[in-house]
Amino acid sequence: MMNIKPDEITAILKQQIAGTKSVAELEEVGTVLQVGDGIARIYGLNNVQAGELVEFETGTQALVLNLEEDNIGAVLLGPGDHIEEGSTVKRTGKIASIDVSEEMVGRVINPLGHPLDGKGAIGGKKYEMPLERKAPGVIYRRPVYEPLQTGIKAIDAMIPIGRGQRELIIGDRQTGKTAIAIDTIINQKENYDKGDPVYCIYVASGQKGSTVAQIQKVLEEHGAMAYTIIVSSTAADPAPLQVYAPFAGAAIGEFFRDQGKHALIIYDDLSKQAIAYREVSLLLRRPPGREAYPGDVFYLHSRLLERACKVIENDDVARNMNDLPDSLKNAKDANGEPFVKGGGSLTALPIIETQAADVSAYIPTNVISITDGQIFLESNLFNAGIRPAINIGVSVSRVGGSAQVKSMKKVAGSLKLDMAQFRELEAFAKFGSDLDAATMKIISNGLRNVEILKQGQYAPVSVGKEVAILYVGSKGLLLDIPADKVKAFEEMFLMTMENSHKETLDQLAAGKISDELLGVVETVTKDLIGNFK
Amino acid sequence: MSLHKIYNRYAKSLIEISQDRGELESTIENAKLFLEVAKVRDFSNLLKNPVFKSELKLKVFDAIFKGKVNEIFEKFLVLTVKKNREVLLPEIMKELLLQNKKMKKITDISLTTAVDLPEEFIAKLRASLRNASITDDNIEIASKTDKSIIGGFVIQVEDKLIDSSIKSKLKKIEKTIIDEKHIRVI
Numbered sequence: 001m002m003n004i005k006p007d008e009i010t011a012i013l014k015q016q017i018a019g020t021k022s023v024a025e026l027e028e029v030g031t032v033l034q035v036g037d038g039i040a041r042i043y044g045l046n047n048v049q050a051g052e053l054v055e056f057e058t059g060t061q062a063l064v065l066n067l068e069e070d071n072i073g074a075v076l077l078g079p080g081d082h083i084e085e086g087s088t089v090k091r092t093g094k095i096a097s098i099d100v101s102e103e104m105v106g107r108v109i110n111p112l113g114h115p116l117d118g119k120g121a122i123g124g125k126k127y128e129m130p131l132e133r134k135a136p137g138v139i140y141r142r143p144v145y146e147p148l149q150t151g152i153k154a155i156d157a158m159i160p161i162g163r164g165q166r167e168l169i170i171g172d173r174q175t176g177k178t179a180i181a182i183d184t185i186i187n188q189k190e191n192y193d194k195g196d197p198v199y200c201i202y203v204a205s206g207q208k209g210s211t212v213a214q215i216q217k218v219l220e221e222h223g224a225m226a227y228t229i230i231v232s233s234t235a236a237d238p239a240p241l242q243v244y245a246p247f248a249g250a251a252i253g254e255f256f257r258d259q260g261k262h263a264l265i266i267y268d269d270l271s272k273q274a275i276a277y278r279e280v281s282l283l284l285r286r287p288p289g290r291e292a293y294p295g296d297v298f299y300l301h302s303r304l305l306e307r308a309c310k311v312i313e314n315d316d317v318a319r320n321m322n323d324l325p326d327s328l329k330n331a332k333d334a335n336g337e338p339f340v341k342g343g344g345s346l347t348a349l350p351i352i353e354t355q356a357a358d359v360s361a362y363i364p365t366n367v368i369s370i371t372d373g374q375i376f377l378e379s380n381l382f383n384a385g386i387r388p389a390i391n392i393g394v395s396v397s398r399v400g401g402s403a404q405v406k407s408m409k410k411v412a413g414s415l416k417l418d419m420a421q422f423r424e425l426e427a428f429a430k431f432g433s434d435l436d437a438a439t440m441k442i443i444s445n446g447l448r449n450v451e452i453l454k455q456g457q458y459a460p461v462s463v464g465k466e467v468a469i470l471y472v473g474s475k476g477l478l479l480d481i482p483a484d485k486v487k488a489f490e491e492m493f494l495m496t497m498e499n500s501h502k503e504t505l506d507q508l509a510a511g512k513i514s515d516e517l518l519g520v521v522e523t524v525t526k527d528l529i530g531n532f533k
Numbered sequence: 534m535s536l537h538k539i540y541n542r543y544a545k546s547l548i549e550i551s552q553d554r555g556e557l558e559s560t561i562e563n564a565k566l567f568l569e570v571a572k573v574r575d576f577s578n579l580l581k582n583p584v585f586k587s588e589l590k591l592k593v594f595d596a597i598f599k600g601k602v603n604e605i606f607e608k609f610l611v612l613t614v615k616k617n618r619e620v621l622l623p624e625i626m627k628e629l630l631l632q633n634k635k636m637k638k639i640t641d642i643s644l645t646t647a648v649d650l651p652e653e654f655i656a657k658l659r660a661s662l663r664n665a666s667i668t669d670d671n672i673e674i675a676s677k678t679d680k681s682i683i684g685g686f687v688i689q690v691e692d693k694l695i696d697s698s699i700k701s702k703l704k705k706i707e708k709t710i711i712d713e714k715h716i717r718v719i
Contacts, residue, residue, distance in 0.1 A: 029694040044692050070537035088694075 028091040032056070033071055035083050038238050039283045042072040042089050051132060053092045058082045062089075063096050063240060066284050073284045075240040077112065097325075098248045099126040100255040105199065108216055108230040111241050111248035116232055117216070127327040129251035131244055134323040135306035142312045144372075147403045148198065148264065148347050151187030151460020152180060152388055154453040157412040157470055158419070159375055159395045162403030163198075163262055163345035164310025168367055170352045170359065171377030175389050177351045179457050180375065181266040182215060184349065185224050187460035188264065192227045198347075199256045200228040201265040203249035206242045206272030209234040222458060235272075242276035243300075250307045253346040257311060258321070258328055260341030265308065269351040270301060274363045291362045301350075301363075302370050308348035318342030373397035386454060392419055405511035407467045414474045415449065422446025441479070448478045451486035464505030465494050467513075468521050477525045481532040489532045496524055540621050544629040547609050548636070556603050561633055563602040564626040570597060571623045580619050587614050637671065644676040645687040645698075 030044030040062055048054065052064045054074055060083065066073030076083075098113040101124030108117040111131075115122055144162035161167045169177045181202070188198040202219075204212045212232045219225045229252060233245040246267045256263040267273070274297055281294035289295050311318050319340045331339035350371065352364050357378065359368065368374055373396045382389035404412065421442050428435060429443045452473040455461070461469075469490055472478060478486055497505055504520045551560035571577050579585060579593060594610050613619050634641065644650075644658065659672055683699035 025695075027694045027696060028692050029689065030692065046692050090694075 030054075030072065030089045032083060032085055032087050032089060034085060035076075035080055037283050038076045038080060038240065038280075040074045040076060040080075040083065040089070042074060043070070045072055045089065045091060048072060048091055049095070051095045053077075053094050053096055055090045055092055056083050057087050061092070063244075065280070066286075075280055075284070076238060077240055077244075078238070095130055096132065096244065097128050097130045098251050100129050100252050101126045104229050104252065105227060106225050106229070108212070108232055110237070111231060111233050111245040113248070127255060127325070127331065129255055129325055129327070131247040131251055132303075133251065133254065133307065133325070135303065136309055136311065137322050140312055140318060140321045141309050144310050144399045144403050146310075146345070147400075147405060147408075147463075148184075149187055149190075149463055150180070150184040151462070152183055153455055153461060153466050153470065154388060154390050154392065155180070155375065156404075156463065156466055157408065157453075158392055158416055159373065159390070159397040160400035160404045160408070160412075161347065161349075161373075161397060162310075162400045163347050164308065165373070165397070165399055165403070166305045166308050166348040166350065166371040167397060167400070168350050168352060168371040168374040169377070170354060170364060170368070170374050171389070172354055172357055172379045175377035175379050175382050176387060176457075177353070177377055178211075178215070178268055180377075180388055181268060181349055181351065182218060183458060183460050184264065185219060185228055185266070186222045186458060188227065189222065189224055190462060191262075196262075197227045198262040198264050199253075200224070201231060201249045201253050201263060202228060203231045203246050203265065203267050205233055205245040205267065205269065206235050206276055207232075207268060209236065218458065239276040239279045242273055243280055246270070246273055246304055250304060250346075253348075254307060255328075257309075257344040257346040258318075258324065258340050259333075260311070260315075260318075260344045262345050262347075264347045264349070267304075267348065267350040269353050270367055271353045271363050274300070293362060297363070298366050298370075301367055305348055305350060305367075305370050308346045310345045311342050313343045315340075315342045318344075372399045386450060387457075388455060393423055405463060405467075405509070407508045407511050407513040408463065408470075410513055411467050411470045411474060415470055418442070418445060418449060418474055422449070441476070444479060444483070445473075445476050447483045448486050449473045451483055452490060454487065461494075462505070462509060464507075464509035465497065467508040468497055468505065469494060471518060471521055472525050475522070477522065477529070481529060485532045489528065492528055492531070493524065496528060497521075500524075536621065536624070539618065540625040540628045543609075543613065543618065543621070543625045544632055547605070547625075547629060548632055551605055554605060556605060557633070559603045560606055561630065563598075563606040564629050566601065567598075568623060568626050568630075571626070577623070580622060587617075590614050590619060634673075639671045639673055640690060642672055642674045643689045644674055645679050645682060645689075646676065647678065647680055647682050647684050647698075649678055650676060 028045060028047060030042045033041040033043050048064050050064055050067055053061050054064060055061050060076055060078040062074035062076045064072055064074045101122060103124035104122055107115055107119065107122060109115055144164045146163040148161045148163045150156055150161060169180055171177050185200040185202065188200055191198050202215065212230065212234060216230055219228055231245050231249045233241040249265050253263040253265045274293060277297060277300055278293050282288060286294045319338060324340065328340055333339050350367060352367050354361065354364055376391040376394045377389045378391045381391060425439055425443055428439065452469055481489060501520055501524065504517055507517055547560065551557040579590065591611060591614055598607065613622055655674055655676060659674060662672060681700060685698040687698050688695045
């Protein structure tokens with residue numbers, strides 16, 4: 001153990017004691033009327049505001065949610081033991097917020113900003129970001145136009161996501177919802193290596209602790225924790241923390257967004273958060289509505305998801321953004337420039353778990369209507385071995401199309417058409433030889449496309465490769481090899497392209513497309529295809 | 534509906550009728566007496582217990598309060614029993630005292646110290662509080678001693694609290710020292 005000099009400690013102590021304010025301040029206090037189920041009813045505190053933090057004698061903080069005629073309803077954000085009837089409650093004068101710093105990246109934290117990964121306190125200059133903040137107004141936004149590559153072929157081609165978009169991932173349990181989100185995070189490594197990171201925030205609300213630990217491990221293994229923050233409130237945390245975890249994540253995302261950087265946030269999952277909110281609301285005796293959710297559960301999600309946006313490129317306009325927190329308003333960055341810049345984005349991928357594929361339940365319909373599109377995952381596809389189990393027919397992206405790179409747009413256009421025709425004729429595939437040649441061709445091409453769109457977990461593919469292999473599929477070049485050998489061909493094809501035609505892939509990734517580039521792809525295909533007949 | 538509305542109304546009407554008849558002071562005394570009696574466990578249990586019939590409760594009230602309270606108060610007790618609100622009587626009485634103080638602009642101040650204070654100290658405090666114009670109302674100081682605050686004093690005026698005790702100062706120092714950045718993770 002390191003020896004600590006006595007004077008060292010004394011010096012520190014002196015310094016700290018000197019820093020303590022010894023002047024008695026005027027405090028505002030109230031008394032606890034009752035406490036239980038994570039809810040405290042407080043008498044007094046006449047001037048307290050809704051959304052303000054109050055503190056008990058034990059140091060536990062609570063969030064004021066209800067202001068009633070003769071009492072105040074507050075939800076505890078920590079342990080409720082040792083809080084008794086009659087004990088005093090102090091106003092803090094602060095609204096619920098989280099201290100965000102650059103050094104938060106790579107850490108696992110709780111919604112209050114405290115580290116959970118045992119790596120010590122979070123350093124760096126801290127900026128106080130309010131949990132509840134109004135979304136930027138219309139003039140501070142610009143339409144989505146840059147792609148956010150997920151590295152999943154089916155999504156990047158047919159349900160493209162743009163930076164600043166909100167795309168819902170919806171499906172039953174065990175259909176690979178979280179896997180899509182994790183793959184997307186892993187795929188952002190490319191941007192991080194290029195020095196233009198998309199910061200990822202994974203918010204676990206009401207998940208199992210083991211799941212969170214597993215995700216952290218996977219992200220670490222793939223080098224993705226270097227640009228990722230995990231906000232964790234597991235099923236064991238108090239319900240208010242589960243409710244506010246997505247808001248804390250959004251506050252962190254806004255910290256990057258308002259600096260002109262890019263961020264991606266994953267809310268895993270909003271159905272459990274809604275359940276936690278229902279619990280809090282019912283305990284606060286707010287009247288229940290449909291499925292016992294409170295009346296404002298739609299607003300809970302709409303105001304959260306509205307905070308994901310693409311900020312206008314103009315710095316001067318961006319600096320006048322509505323509801324900028326004071327901590328950011330006058331802050332300067334390392335070069336003495338104003339901290340707030342335009343051009344940032346916050347992309348949100350909320351996750352909703354349905355029960356028995358019932359998308360017409362209350363929360364799924366709400367979130368479907370709020371978001372800019374949805375990715376439907378189906379358990380029968382998953383069980384049939386089509387993974388990711390995306391139902392392409394009902395999945396849509398309302399704004400992402402304008403965000404695709406040109407090469408991908410061209411390839412994906414014909415792919416979408418092919419897949420739609422294939423789906424219509426799929427039922428006839430059982431009749432086999434009784435079909436005419438044109439129909440046979442559509443079906444067998446479709447089968448090969450389905451094979452191409454299959455993809456393993458934690459194996460995102462770069463844009464260039466996606467365009468190349470999807471071109472091969474849509475052009476019908478694989479009709480000569482059996483469908484079950486398509487995967488093997490793809491592997492060999494992508495390896496050859498990577499090793500011998502790197503510059504072609506780079507060009508395709510940059511959005512360029514020409515007969516010359518496609519010619520290279522076709523030649524490689526023709527060279528290799530013989531091995532798989 | 535919140536119970537607050539109910540006992541607020543009962544208290545208000547009792548004050549108003551007492552005022553009209555010029556018996557407010559005696560009603561206030563009666564309310565204090567009632568609260569004293571309500572501290573007896575058997576009595577408060579009787580109030581709460583719905584098994585006992587109203588007649589029985591009225592008989593008990595008669596036995597305890599007859600002759601000791603004024604006519605209005607007696608009638609008030611009968612009324613509350615008739616309306617099945619006798620459970621709320623203690624709350625109504627508390628509310629009554631509060632409303633009375635509000636009406637007369639009396640501010641309650643609670644003073645906590647570690648040692649007993651001599652009378653002149655409290656008189657001085659009263660004067661200085663009035664000078665500091667924290668409140669220009671009449672002041673009623675309830676002082677109590679609490680050894681656990683070690684030294685200094687704590688003054689509470691309604692919602693506002695001035696905590697100048699040694700205990701809270703030590704707590705503040707503890708908080709700054711045991712800040713998270715000083716915790717070393719091993």
